[in-house]
Every structure is written in structure tokens, then in C-alpha cells.
Amino acid sequence: MSERTFRIWRGTAAGGSFVEHRIEVDEGMVVLDVLHRIQAKQANDLAIRWNCKAGKCGSCSMEINGRPRLACMTRMNLYTAGDAITIQPLKTFPVVKDLVTDVSWNFEQNKRIPPFRPRPRGADGQHRMLQADVDRVQEFRKCIECYLCQDVCHVLRDQSRKDAFVGPRFMIRLASLEMHPLDTEDRIPAVRKDFGSGLCNITRCCTEVCPEHIEITDNGIIPLKERVVDRFYDPLLWLRRTIFRR
């Protein structure tokens, strides 16, 4: 079809630089296809993470022309012919090699979240839930753990506060548990204290990059923040707690 120029970051934690590749691109290709072609023909040892190639596993997260995206869901016809395409690893996580970053911090966060604790089944041995009630947690459960939201979160990316804030991915994981119709665990004190809900200043960057179009901020984080406010910052409740020392 036509030759295109790719500038790909190559290197390790010790450092690296952009390397230019000229390569044939066919009609209908996505960025991941081109990377695979470069890997097969020009840079055999190029490190890329990928699995499903259909936007369902969230493995091929990277920054393409400065925007965090899934390479498998980024069509080449999005870009003007003739312009070079710049590809680099996620910025918020340490580089392992080339386009692969160390995302293990995220897996550690998941372990900290108090697990699902269902109420007992009904007398007939069944759990009953209405579709209307599960709709909202199903939205959060669409998350494919691509961590693009974690990558653009100011608190994690610019302020490096991984010590204090769990990030959008795990805020919606918390929301999916807190809003689960069967769950009985109370995670609201932890949402405030351990997971740092107060640090999110609702810039909605996470929502913008979500490939699953989850309304992370509006439907997940804000309702959690509201629950925290209701619990800890309601002046009437505060007064009652102070008086009755509860």
C-alpha cells in the first residue's frame, strides 16, 4: 500500500531513545499489526505486550502520538499519510523494555481491596437481583484492566502519589463491589483512608481514555466520593457522633 514512518521508543529502565522505522502499511491495518510487521522484519527482539487483538484483554496499552491507547484498537487510517507516528511506553509505570512497562503495582492494589461478601441465599437457594440493579455494576465490570486510566491519572502520573491513591481502575473496582446488590461488606472508610478517594479531583481524564467507554468518574468515583462525604462530612451526622460519642 504505502510506506509509513514509525518512531518507536527502544530501551530499558537504564535509558533509551526513539528509533525510526520505515515500513509498508496495508489497508485496514491497526497500529499493532504494523508493530508486528516491524518486529518480524526489522526489529526481531522488540518487546510488546499483546494478547487478544480485539480490544478485550487490555494488554497492548501504549502511548501513540502522545495519547494512551490500545494498539489493537487504533486504526492506521486515523493518521494522516506522510506524518510519522510516535510510539512509546506508558509513562506512569516503570519501563521493563521498549513498549513494555512494569504494571505489577496494580496487581498489588487489587489484593488490598476487601473481597466480595455476599448475603445468604434466599429460602429457595437462589440469589435474586433485578437487571436494573445489576446494570450499574455491570458497567464497571466491563473493565479490561488496560490501565490506560491509571496512566493518565494526574495523581499517579504527575504527582507520583501511588502511596496515597489507588487510581481510577481500583476506584471502579471498589464501586463495583460497593454497588453490588448482594454485597454486605462496608468499604467506605477504606475508600476514604486507605484508597485515597479525596485525592481525585475529577478532571475526567480517566473517563476520556477508557476504551470500554466506562463513565469512570461520573458513575464510579463521584458516587463513592459522595458516600464518603455522607458518612464522614455530613455536619448533622458529625454533631450526633460527637454528642453520642459514636
Added chain:
Amino acid sequence: MLNVSEIQTFEHDVLVIGAGGAGLRAAIECSARGLNTGLMCKSLLGKAHTVMAEGGVAAALGNVDRRDSWKVHFRDTMRGGKFLNQWRMAELHARESPDRVRELEEWGAVFDRTRDGLISQRNFGGHRYPRLAHVGDRTGLEIIRTLQDHAVHKGFGIYMECTALELLLDGGRVAGVLGYWRESGRFVLFRTRAVILATGGGGRAWRVTSNSWEYTGDGTAMAYDAGAELMDMEFTQFHPTGMVWPPSVRGILVTEGVRGDGGVLLDSKKERFMFRYIPEKFAVETAATEEEANRWLAGDKQARRPPELLTRDVVARAITQEVNEGRGSPHGGVYLDIASRLPAESIRKKLPSMYHQFKELAEVDITRQAMEVGPTLHYFMGGVRVDDDTQMSSVPGLFAAGECSAGMHGANRLGGNSLSDLLVFGRLAGVGAEAYVKGPGAAPRVDDEQVRSAVRRAILPLNREAGPNPYVVHEDLQGVMGRYVGIVRNEADLQAAVREIDRLKADAAAVKATGASQYNAAWHEALDLRSLLITAEAVTRAALVRQESRGAHTRLDHFSEREEWQKVNVIVRKGKDGTMETRVETRRDPPAALAAIAHATIEDLEAGRV
């Protein structure tokens, strides 16, 4: 000389290889039974191919149609598998899958609901009643995430981006596994009494496949090398509906849920062709006219199901024939139309990820246009031969579950039966491993020389001066399998494939991976080639042996089912001289009670007469 004590080492009672649905469920079971458990996977946790499963998990809960029961599920499964399934496995599967689904709900899975709040169930090919518990069309993601979130609190070892290379044996029993960390390229040794293989299939040996890169047949190949028997390898399922356009997504799956929800298959003249392909055996249960099929879809219990919902092999062959006879779509598939069948809103609701996938990858709006689809290599019915109840292979201490094991699905798998298979047999492998580990026998010892030679073999591609490019060898193999071991086969083609695979084995043994061992994709590719080639050869040789057409295996030179071949399984194993041996083995007679269920008429079964 390499000092084995310097290799990072972990000790476990049981090591599970593969963290898809089967591996996760097996590890959870082992850990719950008090075994010191490890789980290793080639990708990050939660990325396994199970996330791609769309339609649902088959379980006779009877929530949508009360006439459903384990017996009907069992009967559907045996008929779908053309009676080559291991009877006991199909029984265990049908009986236990409802409990496994309810258990997932207990662990936090959020299935779609019926109007009275129960788990909803949808129609699927080969299933008589709506049986698939589902979450829109992303059931696999829901299952893997539920298992993953449940597992991380169980305290067992999880080794991500860690590839298993070889099984280590002590006197024929499992003693350990040698692997390496992809990230660093360093080797890692697991000393363990039992191994559960849950590595999936080997679809990456074909060019058009729905499988992710991990599907290189590692478990099948490691088991084979360790002396285990493989079975049913000739049965490779081609899913009828993969995307055919654009080329970059060729093979990626379009869920059978599209047809379950009323989607129809059309030829180039936009005519519905499946009515012409109804096999005699299914004629009594399939609608004869479009009018009847539409009534069935509308919920008329007297009407019979549309022919689009026949089993996968039937639909895949029909599509292939349409295309071969010149009635295909511009890109070599046929049309799958849901747009003219359902309102846009309900398509987006019932098939959200299909909508998303076509919109973003093919620039096709499935609420307005038909999809172009064609067969894609999807699933291995064959794999490691295991004991029906314990899932142990012929190698003591070596277990297998999920797609990498054989027996459950026979000649063809019904959609939705793989997610239930994972859960049922993942759990049973854990039960089997516990019995083995706690049973008699001294702890096995890992032989240092075995470890050293495995390490030496693994680093050859890095140390060589020059050699073929591993990506090119892999592509070559994909071309060979696509050409000669596709959806229809014949003796000459299969013989050609055997010769080509021999040539490729020589290439693979000489490949050069450039660069250092740290996260080196070329090296990973070079190592995967070994598994791919063993798996591809096993499929090809088994396909040569089976001289009939049955289920997913179609021989143009033996174009029908033959009674005598229903009585045998094809077994593959490594011969004493290191070459691949095949043999046919006569099947045991089925238990009378199960045979009665499988062969009963549906009326007798539902009236409780069987």
C-alpha cells in the same frame, strides 16, 4: 557447567500451568484443599484467552425453560460430539455445571438476570433450550475476572509472564517444571509433586484463528514429551463465524450469540442458505421454513429451532461450501445479518462488544449493516488424555484440564460448553491432584542433569551465530496448516503437511533469536515453535488415521460418518525412537444408563420415561 542451585527455585505441592478459567479454577481448588499451590502464566494475570469467550457458560439451571435438565444437556453434548465424547466426562460436566455457575455468583460474578431476578440464559447452537448463563457478550471476561479477584485473596503463588519449558520427571513421575521469566529471561525451577496443565489449545499453528498468541499448544507438547498420551487431536473446531475483513482482524470471533438472538446467514444474493444444509439426523428438531424459525425465535414452544443454530461443524461446512461455489461475500465470507432482525437499541444491549468490535475495527455498524463472516480455527477438542474422574494423564502426577485435555467434547464442541468445562474440570483436576499428592509415594527428586539440558536447549536460539528468523518459520507453519490441514482434508494434503512439518522441524531447530534474553519476543517465538510443531504434527497424523468425516473432522476422501470409527479413539504418543506414533484404541461400552439417555427421544426424556 551450570550450577542448578543458582537457579531461582520455588517448591509447591502442585503447580498449575496456565491462568485461564481452568487454571484459575484448579488453583483455587488446590489451595482450598490445603495444598501449597503455585500458578504460572505466560501473560499477565487476567489476560488469558478465556477473556475472549463471548456467548456464555452452559449449565442446565432451567431458569428460562423449566424443561431443561442435566440429562437434556448431556444428550445435546453427546449428539454434538457425535458420540465420541468420554461418556463419564460428559455426564460429570452436565451434572456439575449448574453448581459451578452458582458458585461463581457466590464469588461475585454478575450475570444478566431474568425478569424474576434469576440468572438469565440464552439460546446457542446445539443446545435444545436456552442454557447459556451470560453477561451480555462478555461472559469470559466476567468469569476470568471473578476467578482472578477471588484467587488473589487465597495466598497462593502467582507467577506472571513466566513460561513453562519442560516437565521434569523422576522415575516417570512428575518432579518439577523448568520455566523462565519473560521479563528478565532468567530461568526458574519449580519443584513440585503434581502439575496441572491448563494451557489451552494450539490455534496459533493456523493462519486464520480466533486464538491469542499464547495458544501454541505448550501443555499438549510438554505432556507429549513427558510420555503422556494425546487423544482426539484430529478434531479441531472451526468456528463458523470469524471476522473476514479487514485483514488485520481476520479470524477474530463473532459470537454465536448473534445467531442465538436471531441473526441469519445470507449468501451474496442476500438469501438465507442454511435451510439447504440440515443434516438428516437433526431434521426432526430443526425448523423447515423461515416462518417456523421466526415463530421459535418469538418464543413459540411448538416451533423448532432455526438451522443457523445447528452445531458448529455443520454451519462452518455450509459456509465453506457457499463460498467455494461462488456465493460468498466480497472478502470471501458470507453475510451474518442481525440489523434487519432486531431494533438497533436491543442489538447494542444484547451484543455490546460485537457492536463495539465491528464499529472500531471494521468501521461496520452492525445495527445497520450485515457482518462479513467465515470459519476460523477456534478450539481443540483433542489434547492430553486424562482419567474421566481425576483428570490425571498417563504420567503419574500430571493432570490436565480445559482445552488442553481431551475427551469431554468428542468430535465437536457445543458453544458454551467450554466455559462450563473449565469450571467443572478445573475443579476436578484440583480434587484429583489432592488425592495424588496426599497419596503414598516418596517425594520426587529433580535430576540436575535434566535441568541443565533443558536450559541448554532453551538458550540455543540466542547463542547461535545465524539461523532462520523464528517469525518467518511460524508464518510458514501457519501457511502449511491453513493449506493442508484446514476445514476439509484429504490423504494427499495431509501427507504433504507431514512432509512440510518435517522440513519446518529442521528450520525450527536452527532458528536464531537476535538480541539479549530480556523480554525478547524473537526468543519467545523461537521457544514456542517447538510446541507448535509437536501440536501441528499430532493433529495432522491423527487426521490421517481417521478415515471418515465426523464432527469437526471432514475428509473429502472419506465423506461420511462410518459406524466402525465411532467405536475408536485415535491416540498419539511419542515412540521409543522419538518419532510420533499413532494407534486406534477401541472405546469401552458406555454405561447402559447413560446410553439410554443419549439415545432417548426428547419426548421420552422429558416425560421422565428415561
